[in-house]
Amino acid sequence: MAYSEKVIDHYSNPRNIGTLNKEDKNVGTGLVGAPECGDVMRLQIQVNEENGIIEDAKFKTFGCGSAIASSSLATEWLKGKTVNEAMEIDNMAIVEELALPPVKIHCSVLAEDAIKTAINDYRTKQGLEEIA
Amino acid sequence: MLSFPIYLDNNATTPMDPRVLEAMLPYFNNKFGNAASRNHAFGWTAEEAVDYAREQVAKLINASPKEIIFTSGATESDNLAIKGVYEMYARKGNHIITVNTEHKAILDSCKHIEKLGGEVTYLSPNEDGLINLADLEAAITPKTILISIMYGNNEIGVLQPIEEISAIARKHDVLFHSDATQAVGKVPVDVMAQNIDLMSFTAHKMYGPKGAGALYVRRKNPRVKVTSQLDGGGHERGMRSGTLNVPGIVGLGKACEICMEEMEEEAARLSKMRDHLETELLKIEESYVNGNRDHRLPHVANISFKHVEGEGLMMGIKDLAVSSGSACTSASLEPSYVLKNLGLDDDLAHSSLRFGLGRFTTDEEVEFAIDHVKTAVHKLREMSPLWEMFKEGIDLKSVVWQEH
Ligand SMILES: Cc1ncc(COP(=O)(O)O)c(C=O)c1O
Numbered sequence: 001m002a003y004s005e006k007v008i009d010h011y012s013n014p015r016n017i018g019t020l021n022k023e024d025k026n027v028g029t030g031l032v033g034a035p036e037c038g039d040v041m042r043l044q045i046q047v048n049e050e051n052g053i054i055e056d057a058k059f060k061t062f063g064c065g066s067a068i069a070s071s072s073l074a075t076e077w078l079k080g081k082t083v084n085e086a087m088e089i090d091n092m093a094i095v096e097e098l099a100l101p102p103v104k105i106h107c108s109v110l111a112e113d114a115i116k117t118a119i120n121d122y123r124t125k126q127g128l129e130e131i132a
Numbered sequence: 133m134l135s136f137p138i139y140l141d142n143n144a145t146t147p148m149d150p151r152v153l154e155a156m157l158p159y160f161n162n163k164f165g166n167a168a169s170r171n172h173a174f175g176w177t178a179e180e181a182v183d184y185a186r187e188q189v190a191k192l193i194n195a196s197p198k199e200i201i202f203t204s205g206a207t208e209s210d211n212l213a214i215k216g217v218y219e220m221y222a223r224k225g226n227h228i229i230t231v232n233t234e235h236k237a238i239l240d241s242c243k244h245i246e247k248l249g250g251e252v253t254y255l256s257p258n259e260d261g262l263i264n265l266a267d268l269e270a271a272i273t274p275k276t277i278l279i280s281i282m283y284g285n286n287e288i289g290v291l292q293p294i295e296e297i298s299a300i301a302r303k304h305d306v307l308f309h310s311d312a313t314q315a316v317g318k319v320p321v322d323v324m325a326q327n328i329d330l331m332s333f334t335a336h337k338m339y340g341p342k343g344a345g346a347l348y349v350r351r352k353n354p355r356v357k358v359t360s361q362l363d364g365g366g367h368e369r370g371m372r373s374g375t376l377n378v379p380g381i382v383g384l385g386k387a388c389e390i391c392m393e394e395m396e397e398e399a400a401r402l403s404k405m406r407d408h409l410e411t412e413l414l415k416i417e418e419s420y421v422n423g424n425r426d427h428r429l430p431h432v433a434n435i436s437f438k439h440v441e442g443e444g445l446m447m448g449i450k451d452l453a454v455s456s457g458s459a460c461t462s463a464s465l466e467p468s469y470v471l472k473n474l475g476l477d478d479d480l481a482h483s484s485l486r487f488g489l490g491r492f493t494t495d496e497e498v499e500f501a502i503d504h505v506k507t508a509v510h511k512l513r514e515m516s517p518l519w520e521m522f523k524e525g526i527d528l529k530s531v532v533w534q535e536h
């Protein structure tokens with residue numbers, strides 16, 4: 001499969017690999033996918049509880065180049081956004097930015113899922129209800 | 133000097149040996165005749181070349197030249213063996229025994245037989261890829277006409293106990309076919325000593341051209357016959373019609389001759405190289421060899437690296453041309469059925485790499501491959517949440533995954 005330059009760039013130089021303390025009240029964690037399916041993404045956000053701005057984002061991904069690139073890109077986009085703005089990130093924007101081929105769209109869907117799961121984890125910790 | 137990507141996929145196909153190409157070239161040029169033309173020198177020259185190749189091929193497997201049927205490759209040979217025996221021996225029975233780790237050319241031919249009303253038993257091998265001889269014998273019924281079991285597996289390189297299998301076949305008066313595509317020219321194959329009745333192989337896995345192969349069909353003790361699957365001029369003793377691919381056949385013959393001369397030395401060299409590659413790669417934590425290591429083709433290593441994903445791994449070793457157990461061509465991942473049928477979990481099947489060394493592989497290339505794979509696996513594990521969880525002592529099987 002031929003990968004786009006952007007996918008190759010994220011794969012070769014992934015942004016924000018790492019782990020935040022998932023026990024922290026201001027950290028939200030989203031772990032999505034399954035090993036049998038060939039993709040597992042873990043995306044974490046660290047939120048400023050005063051203003052709701054995502055101060056840090058980290059990821060680790062088990063998956064193909066497109067999955068790694070999608071989650072790497074997601075962490076870039078998350079930083080500096082408010083939680084509410086982050087909720088608006090759409091998988092098709094990832095598809096476009098990375099020029100993902102149709103068979104790799106599921107990677108972007110997984111990344112969007114990871115974002116939403118992380119946000120909802122954060123919201124639950126803050127005593128807020130989950131949002132779809 | 134290394135040139136990239138480094139080719140380590142010699143089970144898929146081999147580069148042509150320049151000596152083979154040289155032998156073939158005249159038959160594309162002035163020696164273009166049809167081997168079936170009986171009336172002029174063009175035909176005679178072509179026929180002579182085919183006869184000579186038939187001898188070269190027969191010699192390599194200890195057959196008689198008359199027992200060699202030229203085909204377009206192992207796929208066709210497999211089809212001809214399975215379907216041809218099924219039709220020819222219909223009066224005797226309709227049951228075929230094979231193994232679920234065979235090549236698709238065998239498995240799909242058997243599926244075809246089932247559609248026609250035949251019965252097929254698909255044996256499951258042991259975890260190491262070897263078949264269980266007791267299972268084989270137990271599967272034989274009075275209706276069994278054919279046992280088809282490959283010589284060396286294309287994915288894991290495992291060599292089946294051919295002599296024991298043929299002894300069972302003989303004992304029960306059942307024909308034995310072997311898809312020896314990966315074995316001929318790599319390890320000694322002797323249809324007489326090993327009592328093989330039919331055998332498929334192909335030129336492009338032994339440094340010859342694509343599109344040329346053969347089916348060995350025994351002529352004595354017992355005399356085996358197959359019905360032709362291509363109707364036409366009745367070439368190849370009526371078993372395979374079609375104007376002979378003279379340059380391809382000349383190439384197959386030359387490839388066999390070279391293997392005959394160089395196989396022993398080559399196998400020794402490659403197995404040493406393979407063992408070095410394997411020893412080094414097994415130094416990577418959580419890496420496993422797939423398939424039996426004692427009964428194996430000398431040039432093949434199939435290794436799984438736990439907690440890294442196959443396609444990601446392939447991308448990380450882009451300077452190597454190898455095969456992955458992860459056939460990830462669509463959104464739904466299909467791990468290798470061969471590895472799955474050994475009982476490997478999907479994740480280990482996905483994260484496997486097959487290294488197929490060959491005649492032109494150098495020590496320098498193997499050293500590069502070792503470094504390249506080590507670096508890629510390390511990098512991907514640093515990136516892998518599964519590796520982190522594994523290192524924390526979490527049992528990944530106990531995690532409830534959010535599947536899609
Ligand atoms: C075991 C086995 N059988 C059959 C084949 C098919 O051979 P060919 O490409 O000559 O049709 C292959 C090669 O892909 C093989 O490895």
